[in-house]
Amino acid sequence: MKPFDILTTSACALPLASIDTDQLIPARFMKRSRADGYGQFLLYDMRYDESGKPRPDFPLHAMASQGAEVLVTRRNFGAGSSREAAVYALVDFGFRCVIAPSFGDIFASNAVNNGLLPAKVSEADAEEILAQLQTVSAAITVDLRESLIRLGNRNYSFTIDPIWQLKLLNGWDDLDLTLSLKGDIVGFEERDGGDRPWVRLADRPA
Structure with a gap:
């Protein structure tokens, strides 16, 4: 895996709580080979309507979200089943970090094993970051060594298990x-x- 140290990129704000693994990757797409990529199916039923047309107001379709490697969301992200394909979909879409107040335990473990950083922040900081992303066009920086997120003129600390931090820093x-x-x-x-x-x-x- 690619080591994670300091990442500076744009961010996508997804102000929703309790997004579960069934929503992250609907089961009907999990028959595909991983080699074919899962990114196009990330949050599919939220991104597209019943006829398969994109929902233009969904955050992942916003111009500001194009090329974003950081996803900022609300608590209990990745709850639900243990399907590792939920992480595959995020990684294949291009995300390297998810910032949230809390994560599903199995999801967070799967994330680390696939090079995706689950950065846990306080509820208040998550809300402030989400609000800033509506008005600030500056890049966001995630510093894993210092466990810091920098956006605009603000710094936010995040927590991560020390062993997970070691694995991500080394790409292990x-x-x-x-x-x-x-x-x-x-x-x-x-x-x-x-x-x-x-x-x-x-x-x-x-």
Whole structure:
């Protein structure tokens, strides 16, 4: 995955709460191969009407949102099922960060494993950022090392699990994280082999 450090980009404001994974990627589109991309189906039933025509007032269709890599929304984003395809749709659409007061737990874990930063801010800060995006045309900056969001002349702090922060900074998935601890693992096995030699089978290689 591509490491995440400091991202400066435009942002899309989506002032809705409790957007769930079924809305993020409707189930009927999940039969497709990931290689074909899921981005075009992100929030499909909210972006398009029953005849498949774009809803012109939906935020993702706004000119200011084109090319945005940050999505700002309200609490409980990504609630619902555990479908990882919800994250695929966001990433394939071009988003690298979602800013919200809270996230579905499984969604947030899936996000990190796909290089998408779930930046958790206070309810008040989320509302202020959403309001600013209606009037401020300046780019938004997300600094993962400092856990800061900069917009206009304001700074906002966000929280993220330290292990998730480490994984995103390095572009690691869970396997990469485990491999980064190889020295510690080997050291433990050597010490444990001396302390408890009876643990290893006689014919098992060291």
